[in-house]
Amino acid sequence: MDSLSEVLASCRIQDAVTAKFLLRGPWALSSSGVPGAMIRIAQGKPYWLEVQGATPCWVEPGDWVLLPTGAAHTMASAPGLPATSFTEMIARHAKGLLDAFPLYFQHGGAGALTHMHSSLLWVNAQARHNVLALLPPLLHVPAKQSRLLASWQPGFAALVEHSMLLPPGWRLEAARMGELILAHLLSQFFSAETAGAQGWWRGMADLQVAKALALMHRAPRQAWTVQSLASAAGMSRSRFAERFKELVGIAPIAYLAHYRMAQAAEQLETELHLPLAVIAEQAGYESERVFARAFKRWTGCAPRAYQQQVLEKKRVFARQSQTPV
The missing domain is CATH 1.10.10.60 (Homeodomain-like)
Incomplete structure (x- = not known):
């Protein structure tokens, strides 16, 4: 096994929950942070994503977004819109305890649609302290940057859609796919980023x-x-x-x-x-x-x-x- 694989082998997903959002402009959502790593992809209208204290990021359809430590962030169809908190949307739409059921909601106005799929991953402590702690609060991988990730996007979206039906084993499926995607995102990042490494x-x-x-x-x-x-x-x-x-x-x-x-x-x-x-x-x-x-x-x-x-x-x-x- 190569050295990077030796390190990344310690990254394990202990649990996962999925979410699906249909967002029509104008819309804006704010999160105070989550206790895990968040993976998101979207189709349709591009959107803005801003992690606290960082420059806003323009996210195109098919781009992958990873919040390695679940940092507080805001997403919006346009800059400067008043944001509704995720906590409020969760209280309105969740079917039960948030760590036990997929989350689905629609939000916004009557404008262009952003169709978003996401998965919240509970990452083991070894990975959080030794791997994810070295990452920036946001990793944004454009769709054109990785052919492999581009090929996984339909599968990830299909898995999230399937999880909405609560089939037996959906959480294990989400965790294993999340583990695979996380490993590839981390491998890409650590292989490409050398300046300022620590x-x-x-x-x-x-x-x-x-x-x-x-x-x-x-x-x-x-x-x-x-x-x-x-x-x-x-x-x-x-x-x-x-x-x-x-x-x-x-x-x-x-x-x-x-x-x-x-x-x-x-x-x-x-x-x-x-x-x-x-x-x-x-x-x-x-x-x-x-x-x-x-x-x-x-x-x-x-x-x-x-x-x-x-x-x-x-x-x-x-x-x-x-x-x-």
């Missing part, structure tokens, strides 16, 4: 550092040392340590600690009853207390508090459909 992404440009990174990603619980990583990379210890920090931005063992913490975060999110002592040991800590302090430095909150925050964020999102307007 973190492991920049390290991938160096074959020897890339090999060390792949080894840590493949076996994070192994008792790696700078010497063992340097030997595997075919470099002297001092040269490897210097080169790794120059490219990745932190020392090899500090990077390994970060990667293990992301794994611990994933266990806290998915294995709710796993004893903290077990998570600490698998992250390389002999003491649960020392691990808890290190985790708090890394995330800003204690392990169990982090676990509750993540769960509550998803619950709050799901309950938007029950918010009166």
Whole structure:
């Protein structure tokens, strides 16, 4: 497996929900953000998309849009229109809890139609902390830029349409297609963008550092040392340590600690009853207390508090459909 695939293999979609919007101009919608990665495509009339603090983006029919961390954003048929909040539209049109049913609504006036399909992906913690955190808040891939993505567009739209019927297995289908599309979008981005690269992404440009990174990603619980990583990379210890920090931005063992913490975060999110002592040991800590302090430095909150925050964020999102307007 190539080095980039080694990294992207950690990106897994735990769940997905789909949505379909029929938007006739003039229209504008605002989102305060969602707890996942959002993929969107549209046909018909082009539209404007603006992520908070960024320049508005003109989205043509067939273009792919990825909001890797679900950033707050506004979409509109024209700049400057007053926007209706997604929360309001969800409360009006959702069939039940928002994380359990597809969402469909029509909105706007009597003008040209923008037919939009989207999928909200709940991405695992390892991917959020180690991969998606390196991305800009918006990735926009024009339809003409990728023949492969262009060929997937009808299939994605068909899957979203099919999900509206609530057939058995629709969420698994949405998650697996989302995983495939996300992997390709990330592969394209990390392969093409080299200027201003940071973190492991920049390290991938160096074959020897890339090999060390792949080894840590493949076996994070192994008792790696700078010497063992340097030997595997075919470099002297001092040269490897210097080169790794120059490219990745932190020392090899500090990077390994970060990667293990992301794994611990994933266990806290998915294995709710796993004893903290077990998570600490698998992250390389002999003491649960020392691990808890290190985790708090890394995330800003204690392990169990982090676990509750993540769960509550998803619950709050799901309950938007029950918010009166």
